[in-house]
């Protein structure tokens with residue numbers, strides 16, 4: 001079934017229809033219109049499955065995608081043009097160009113935490129770059145998966161873009177096929193499975209994975225702002241955000257003050273009873289809730305700690321006194337629990353972060369420019385913010401992606417166009433002249449080469 005669909009898309013791709021700029025612009029517009037016509041249902045589904053508030057649903061999913069589409073449409077003409085680059089003197093008479101071309105048919109595999117945005121934002125890049133695409137949403141948010149299928153089939157013929165629904169079995173079958181590009185967003189262990197599958201056909205691959213992203217607050221930080229932005233970034237979507245601060249490193253001298261302020265903002269944002277808050281999301285499944293609840297027995301609870309497994313609900317929680325060897329520090333938390341560690345020197349901070357694989361994100365709260373620079377220079381991470389959380393993901397001018405185990409390749413804005421394009425390098429030589437020193441019959445060929453290629 002999937003094989004037939006892929007063959008159909010490959011056949012359609014070969015007609016060349018998807019590559020004209022006019023076509024691409026028209027499809028992006030169609031996609032936007034289809035989303036607009038389902039906007040309310042998208043909001044409702046996000047609320048139903050994850051209890052995402054309308055503010056989060058719009059700003060982090062729907063509006064995010066509109067902005068991405070608008071940005072693509074504005075710049076597409078310029079990006080699709082062949083780009084002239086310099087040519088060295090050794091190539092006298094020639095001109096050099098980069099021609100962006102679509103890969104062909106892309107497979108986009110999406111997770112459940114931002115089930116709309118993480119399926120559609122890559123698709124925007126695929127369409128802008130001139131590809132056909134098959135999108136496989138997550139089985140953990142089945143209503144959104146069905147809605148995505150509805151939206152996509154309203155906008156597009158399946159020979160161009162299609163949604164294939166299902167879980168691991170469907171994903172495994174799709175991964176056996178020979179796509180021209182795979183764009184995967186999800187966990188590190190599944191990323192490894194995807195990469196292994198891609199290697200069988202040497203399929204170009206973008207991996208958007210996760211990891212343990214640290215937040216650092218030093219003694220010079222503006223604690224009010226740090227507390228507010230940390231609470232927002234950690235507890236949005238109940239911590240189920242790939243770039244949420246996973247753990248907090250705070251200078252011993254300001255720890256108590258920061259924690260007091262964070263508790264204040266948790267109450268401000270979600271009330272005294274967050275279980276009734278319209279702004280606080282649920283955990284995606286009972287299984288995921290149980291995994292998170294097991295972390296609550298480690299260290300001592302500074303704030304929160306209540307939960308209701310059947311309701312898939314965990315209170316925004318801060319924990320102190322956790323050891324680096326505790327299970328909570330052995331895997332990505334991906335939920336509303338924030339372990340806090342105190343430090344006394346920045347070198348200690350760097351050593352702590354180096355216990356783990358390169359993180360997807362890193363956040364520094366400090367007014368000390370030297371400290372900011374020192375951390376950026378010494379620690380490798382996908383992307384991040386100084387004195388903020390999450391916001392680097394929401395600008396089309398900053399490519400978003402990981403490094404090392406947090407993934408490779410990047411997208412958003414121009415980077416999305418690039419992620420789904422191959423840049424074909426073309427040298428156009430003149431026939432009006434011919435530099436003879438490269439030929440073996442030139443008497444001083446080697447002498448000239450030695451001069452030119454120093």
Ligand code: NAD
Pocket residue numbers: 109110111112113114118136137138139166167168171172175185186187188190191193208209210211241242243332334360402407
């Ligand atoms: P996941 O890896 O379990 O699943 C992602 C997708 O892969 C789903 O569509 C699923 O059906 C499929 N899948 C699962 N197991 C598979 C297998 N064995 N073979 C083939 N396909 C399989 O991830 P998740 O639980 O949906 O999402 C959470 C993870 O995703 C976290 O680690 C988070 O950090 C990461 N994430 C990363 C980003 C990013 O942009 N870098 C964004 C969101 C989430």
